[in-house]
Amino acid sequence: xxxxxxxxxxxxPEIMRTRNIDGVKAIATGSDTVVxxxxxGDPQSNEWDQAHAVFDKDxxxxxxxxxxxxxxxxxxxxxxxxxxxxxxKYDEFIAEWPFPKESKNVWHLAGNYSQLKAAxxxxxxxxxxxxxxxxxxxxxxDEDHDSFPKELxxxxxxxxxxxxxxxxxxxxxxxxxxxxNPGHGTGTLSILAGRKMPIAxxxxxxxxxxxxxxxxxxxxxxxxxxxLFKSSSFVKALDYIVxxxxxxxxxxxxxxxMSMGGLASKAWADLxxxxxxxxxxxxxxxxxxxxKLPTRRLVFPAxxxxxxxxxxxxxxxxxxxxxxxxxxxxxxxxxHGPKSLMRTAIAAFTPNVPWxxxxxxxLFGIRGNGTSSATPQIASAAALYYCxxxxxxxxxxxxxxxxxxxxxxxxxxxxxxxxxxxxxxxYYFGNGILQAAExxxxxxxxxxxxxxxxxxxxxxxxxxxxxxxxxRSGVATNEEMLEAELMxxxxxxxxxxxxxxxxxxxxxxxxxxxxxIEFAALIRENPRASQALKSAADRIINKLE
Numbered sequence: 001x002x003x004x005x006x007x008x009x010x011x012x013p014e015i016m017r018t019r020n021i022d023g024v025k026a027i028a029t030g031s032d033t034v035v036x037x038x039x040x041g042d043p044q045s046n047e048w049d050q051a052h053a054v055f056d057k058d059x060x061x062x063x064x065x066x067x068x069x070x071x072x073x074x075x076x077x078x079x080x081x082x083x084x085x086x087x088x089k090y091d092e093f094i095a096e097w098p099f100p101k102e103s104k105n106v107w108h109l110a111g112n113y114s115q116l117k118a119a120x121x122x123x124x125x126x127x128x129x130x131x132x133x134x135x136x137x138x139x140x141x142d143e144d145h146d147s148f149p150k151e152l153x154x155x156x157x158x159x160x161x162x163x164x165x166x167x168x169x170x171x172x173x174x175x176x177x178x179x180x181n182p183g184h185g186t187g188t189l190s191i192l193a194g195r196k197m198p199i200a201x202x203x204x205x206x207x208x209x210x211x212x213x214x215x216x217x218x219x220x221x222x223x224x225x226x227x228l229f230k231s232s233s234f235v236k237a238l239d240y241i242v243x244x245x246x247x248x249x250x251x252x253x254x255x256x257x258m259s260m261g262g263l264a265s266k267a268w269a270d271l272x273x274x275x276x277x278x279x280x281x282x283x284x285x286x287x288x289x290x291x292k293l294p295t296r297r298l299v300f301p302a303x304x305x306x307x308x309x310x311x312x313x314x315x316x317x318x319x320x321x322x323x324x325x326x327x328x329x330x331x332x333x334x335x336h337g338p339k340s341l342m343r344t345a346i347a348a349f350t351p352n353v354p355w356x357x358x359x360x361x362x363l364f365g366i367r368g369n370g371t372s373s374a375t376p377q378i379a380s381a382a383a384l385y386y387c388x389x390x391x392x393x394x395x396x397x398x399x400x401x402x403x404x405x406x407x408x409x410x411x412x413x414x415x416x417x418x419x420x421x422x423x424x425x426x427y428y429f430g431n432g433i434l435q436a437a438e439x440x441x442x443x444x445x446x447x448x449x450x451x452x453x454x455x456x457x458x459x460x461x462x463x464x465x466x467x468x469x470x471x472r473s474g475v476a477t478n479e480e481m482l483e484a485e486l487m488x489x490x491x492x493x494x495x496x497x498x499x500x501x502x503x504x505x506x507x508x509x510x511x512x513x514x515x516x517i518e519f520a521a522l523i524r525e526n527p528r529a530s531q532a533l534k535s536a537a538d539r540i541i542n543k544l545e
Contacts, residue, residue, distance in 0.1 A: 003040040003047055004067040004233055006031035006267050018117070021098045027239040027267075030274030033062045035239075035267050037232055040066065041142060048485045048530035055478060063266055065484060067129075070262030071229040072287060072299050072491060073376035090357055091201025096331055097369070099352040104201050104366065106209070107315060108349040114377055116384075119436035120211065129214040130390040132383040133251070136376075137237055137258035138185030140172035140221035145186055146193035147209075147356040147364065153217045157251060160221040161236040172222040174358065184226055185219070185357025188259045189357030192376035193217060198355055199364040203408050209354050209364070209379050214387050218253070223260065226372070231265045232501060233270040234258075234301075238271035246278050254386050256282040257379035259310075259372035261299040263441070264460040264487040266299055266480075271455045276306040279399030281386070281406050283378045285371040286345065287335035291327040294527035296490050297501075298341050304458040308373040308407065311336050311429055317419040319428035320350055320371070335372045336428045338511030340505040344407070344455075345430025346414055382406050392444040401450040408445055408453065409417035413438035427503060460484045478532075485533050489496035489526060496522050513544045520544075 009026070012036050024521075026034035032524060040050040047066030055064040088250040093099035100107050109117040115433070123129065140160070142148060158170040193512055220240070222233040245251045261284050273283060284471070287299035287311045302309035312320025312334035319454065320334035327333060334350065351369030385406050393402045414432025418425040445453075490496050493539060499519055500511075510520065520540040523529050529537075 003050060004232065005038045005040045005051055005054055005066050005385055006235060007036050007038050007054060007061055007268075008063040008066050008267065008301065009036060010062045011130040011386070012501070013258040013264040027235065027271075028243055029267065029270035030277070031240070033270070035235060037067065038240075044454070044506040046528070049532065051481060052478065052530060052532050055481065063481065065231075065266060065481065067230055068263065068488070069084070069228060070231045070234075070300070071223075071225075071227050071260070072262045072294050073227045087464075090360065090363060090367060091353040092367070094367050097320070097351050098318065100315060104198065106202060106205050106207075106354055108353045108377070109207075110258050110358050111487075113349055114381070114434045115437035116377060116380055117207070117463035119381060119384045119440055120208075120439060122440055123387050124213050127390065129387055131214055132214055132254045132386050133216045133218065134192070134255045134257060134379060134383055135218045135220055135237075135245075135253050136185070136189055136243055137220050137234070137256065137331065138188050138260065139183075139221050139223055139225060140170050140185045140196075141189055141219045142172055142174075142183070142186040142358055144361055145356055145358065146187070146191075146362045147190040149189075149193040149195050149212070149217065152193055152212075153213055153219060157218045158220065159240055161233045161240075162221055162224055163230070163232075163419050163458060165191070165221070170219045172221070172358070173224065183356075184259070184372065185221070186358045187355040188257070188372055189217070189219065190364065191353065191368065191373055192257060192380060194354070194356055194364070197362065197364060200366060202366065210376065215383055226260050229260055229262055231263070231268070235265070235267045235271065236285060238268070238275060241280065242271060242278055244272045246280070253280055255379050255383050256280055257376050258284040258301075259370070259375040261285050261287050261302050263491055264300050264484055266460055266484055269304065269458040269460055272301060272304050276403055276455065281308070281382045281403050282306070283310050283375055283382065285375045286311045288332050288370045288372075289335055290329045290332060291334075292324075293494055295497055296321070296333070296335050297337050297491070298335055298345070299491065300460075302345070303341055305344055306403070306458050307344070308378060308410075309342070309430065310371050310378050311345050311347040312371050312374050313347040313429060313433045314349070315352060316419060317433065318421045319418065320347075320374075321428065331431050332370055334374070337503055338505050339424075339427045339503060340527075342426055342430035346378060346410055346432065347429035348377035348434045350374045360411045372523075378410070378434055381410060381434055381439060384436060385409050385439055388440050391443050396444070396450070397447060400454055401447065404450050404453040404455075405444045409442035410434065413442060460487050482533055482536055485522070485530060489523065489529060489533075493522065493526055497525075517541055517544050
């Protein structure tokens with residue numbers, strides 16, 4: 001089976017408008033290119049070498065990258081999904097993380113935690129409420145689970161972008177076994193908007209876990225598993241949002257929540273930029289790790305400036321992370337940092353929160369964990385703010401200002417504290433911990449303030465990589481392809497992670513000559529590196545030795 005490439009063609013404005021190249025529908029990225037998915041040719045050769053070969057053959061190609069499995073989850077037995085492990089007590093909290101010991105309760109909604117219940121009550125009491133449309137990107141939904149909010153889900157707009165599956169059927173296939181992770185979408189959807197139903201071990205709770213009014217949910221299946229996540233699926237999902245749903249006011253998307261992430265993609269960056277300009281608030285998971293591997297730093301798309309990164313805070317307000325030396329391959333932790341990227345991050349509460357159990361159709365467990373559980377909480381708060389301030393947000397002259405208004409409310413009111421842990425809250429929580437009710441009180445800012453808040457366009461090309469590789473100061477696209485490839489290696493290779501890991505910044509341009517040589521040697525030895533990237537590494541070694 002041949003590999004697939006994500007290829008961006010240079011196009012005229014006319015072709016951009018028709019999204020058509022030689023009769024083939026293509027994805028308009030919002031810049032001067034459109035994306036097509038092409039057969040790479042030789043399935044045995046390196047994927048990035050295939051991309052370079054295609055790029056070199058056609059002057060009309062602006063950029064090419066492989067359609068890789070971008071997930072950065074480690075396929076350990078613990079990742080086979082808690083729901084598959086016999087003997088799990090769904091009514092017991094995960095003991096390795098803080099939890100309420102006095103009595104079992106749904107603590108994360110409370111006023112001294114996320115404030116989501118108070119925020120919901122305040123918005124639902126409004127005499128007039130706009131409908132906020134939320135796209136839920138995940139492994140699909142389970143319409144048979146008692147938590148499924150069928151009154152809120154628009155099945156007719158749902159889509160499935162997993163290769164080989166029915167485009168119009170976004171249900172989870174629930175394929176069990178290693179790397180499958182069935183039910184992930186069921187769990188995250190239940191936190192976003194699960195129906196009122198019993199929670200294991202908590203007989204006194206009689207409320208909704210998530211949103212229950214004034215929203216419409218569009219579920220989109222983009223992966224079979226959080227471990228098997230193809231880059232093209234997210235490209236196609238974003239295309240559907242920005243180029244189809246957002247082409248009509250009656251289907252326009254306001255919020256996107258995705259409890260997944262992984263490696264860098266230029267096509268992702270271009271479409272995220274377009275979504276931001278259309279006023280779409282996107283929040284994605286910061287990522288998870290086992291024993292600090294494969295990375296404990298933010299993953300894409302949470303790394304993008306125009307995306308909000310969802311990190312984790314625990315019951316006692318400490319980070320969802322173990323100190324150095326205390327991790328293990330049996331305990332999942334949340335990603336965070338470097339501090340320079342946490343400017344657009346915020347934390348919500350995890351683990352030990354409710355999570356719908358896909359094998360138990362009539363049950364919520366209380367072992368929800370991962371930054372996957374934090375992400376829909378932040379999306380909920382964004383939707384509530386949008387609903388309360390709908391008229392003021394919709395009257396703004398530029399739609400990116402909607403995103404910045406919501407961010408301003410969430411970030412400025414976030415709880416800026418951290419207990420029982422060394423370091424600063426910014427390093428682990430970014431702007432702080434979600435306080436949804438306080439955020440509702442923040443008015444939509446003045447236009448001048450919002451203009452100054454506009455984020456720069458996202459890209460996967462970082463200056464430090466150019467310096468390390470000794471590339472020219474120009475912007476030749478083949479050099480940009482080398483940078484994108486190196487960004488993927490830097491997040492997925494544990495040895496490169498060890499060398500460049502800095503809690504404060506991604507900028508490694510000041511590495512010593514010895515460290516640069518070691519860095520180049522790691523590239524040259526990596527079996528996933530292309531010959532083009534290895535040649536760049538050889539040039540560094542020859543120059544510095």
